[in-house]
Amino acid sequence: MTIEESTFGYTKENQRVSLFKLGNGAGMTVEILNYGGIIKNICVPDRYGKVEDVVLGHDNITDYEEKSDYFGCIAGRFANRINQGRFRINGTQFQLPQNSNGNSLHGGIKGFDKQIWKAQTFHSGDEVGVSLFYLSEDGEEDYPGNMKCWVTYTLDNSNQLKIEYRAETDKTTIVNLTNHTYFNLKDGGETTILNHDLKIKASCFTPVDAKLIPHGTIDSVNDTPFDFREFKTIGEHIETGHVQLKNGGGYDHNFVLDKEDGACELIASVYEPISGRLLDVLTTEPGIQFYSGNFLKGDIVGKNGVAYKFRSGLCLETQHFPDAPNHDNFPSTILNPGEQFESATIYKFGVEP
Ligand code: GLA
Numbered sequence: 001m002t003i004e005e006s007t008f009g010y011t012k013e014n015q016r017v018s019l020f021k022l023g024n025g026a027g028m029t030v031e032i033l034n035y036g037g038i039i040k041n042i043c044v045p046d047r048y049g050k051v052e053d054v055v056l057g058h059d060n061i062t063d064y065e066e067k068s069d070y071f072g073c074i075a076g077r078f079a080n081r082i083n084q085g086r087f088r089i090n091g092t093q094f095q096l097p098q099n100s101n102g103n104s105l106h107g108g109i110k111g112f113d114k115q116i117w118k119a120q121t122f123h124s125g126d127e128v129g130v131s132l133f134y135l136s137e138d139g140e141e142d143y144p145g146n147m148k149c150w151v152t153y154t155l156d157n158s159n160q161l162k163i164e165y166r167a168e169t170d171k172t173t174i175v176n177l178t179n180h181t182y183f184n185l186k187d188g189g190e191t192t193i194l195n196h197d198l199k200i201k202a203s204c205f206t207p208v209d210a211k212l213i214p215h216g217t218i219d220s221v222n223d224t225p226f227d228f229r230e231f232k233t234i235g236e237h238i239e240t241g242h243v244q245l246k247n248g249g250g251y252d253h254n255f256v257l258d259k260e261d262g263a264c265e266l267i268a269s270v271y272e273p274i275s276g277r278l279l280d281v282l283t284t285e286p287g288i289q290f291y292s293g294n295f296l297k298g299d300i301v302g303k304n305g306v307a308y309k310f311r312s313g314l315c316l317e318t319q320h321f322p323d324a325p326n327h328d329n330f331p332s333t334i335l336n337p338g339e340q341f342e343s344a345t346i347y348k349f350g351v352e353p
Contacts, residue, residue, distance in 0.1 A: 251294075
């Protein structure tokens with residue numbers, strides 16, 4: 001196991017950004033930035049042993065600051081959307097910045113994805129990793145409470161990348177944390193992800209309106225394009241004109257996972273037939289946002305000069321449900337003083353012959 005630290009660059013405010021390169025004995029490397037907790041690269045072998053980068057991103061800090069679409073970052077304090085940025089805690093109304101089409105998205109104007117985190121590396125047995133810490137101050141992006149947040153990335157020898165989240169607050173607040181990596185298991189984003197096969201262990205999903213805000217119902221996936229309980233090619237039903245696919249511009253939906261509360265279980269897999277690469281996703285979270293990269297339109301040029309076209313990356317964002325603070329029937333996202341928010345997600349890479 002190896003770990004190397006280097007300087008990735010300097011932000012516009014002249015803050016130094018570090019890059020941590022984690023390596024294992026099985027040919028996998030992961031590069032992490034202390035800016036936004038961004039996963040910049042994940043290099044894994046294909047079925048012939050060829051190691052390639054399978055995530056979208058940039059090769060310099062300025063592009064992450066100026067033209068990233070949440071590539072690889074930690075989204076927080078509240079990942080995904082809150083209707084009009086409004087919610088109540090014990091009768092008090094809070095108003096967050098409306099940074100996306102009248103709603104709050106991914107923590108606001110300067111969310112966790114644009115902050116510098118304190119970083120510490122560790123190396124233990126057959127694991128190597130980096131622990132990140134960020135203090136989100138009371139009132140930052142108009143959220144209540146000083147919230148301390150820890151995110152730990154750990155790589156092991158079985159090609160598992162584990163992400164552990166922990167948070168504490170001194171005033172009642174809301175929290176929803178995820179990682180927003182865009183995967184393309186074939187070529188890191190040169191072509192579309194429509195030929196990837198996907199499986200999600202979810203009998204239900206949370207339908208949305210045309211602004212991607214959940215109606216509040218939990219609907220069955222039976223006989224809909226949202227049934228991924230067996231492997232299905234992502235492109236198979238994406239253009240069928242289902243009203244939910246119209247509202248999402250493709251898949252951009254929260255799936256309600258069939259799992260035990262809090263247990264870390266295998267809940268999704270993606271397979272890319274040409275490379276043979278397989279990604280398994282395990283989580284303790286109750287939901288996952290499957291986003292088929294519908295807002296990408298070729299105007300963002302990323303690593304190695306690749307322009308990320310429509311649907312050239314997919315995200316599997318483990319999470320609590322979008323707009324949960326406004327829906328009592330969704331698992332609670334309230335964090336009280338004295339409590340600990342804890343969650344874990346594992347991205348495990350392999351190949352099929
Ligand atoms: C999430 C959302 C999408 C989009 C992306 C970022 O996946 O669900 O609607 O906002 O983030 O572009």
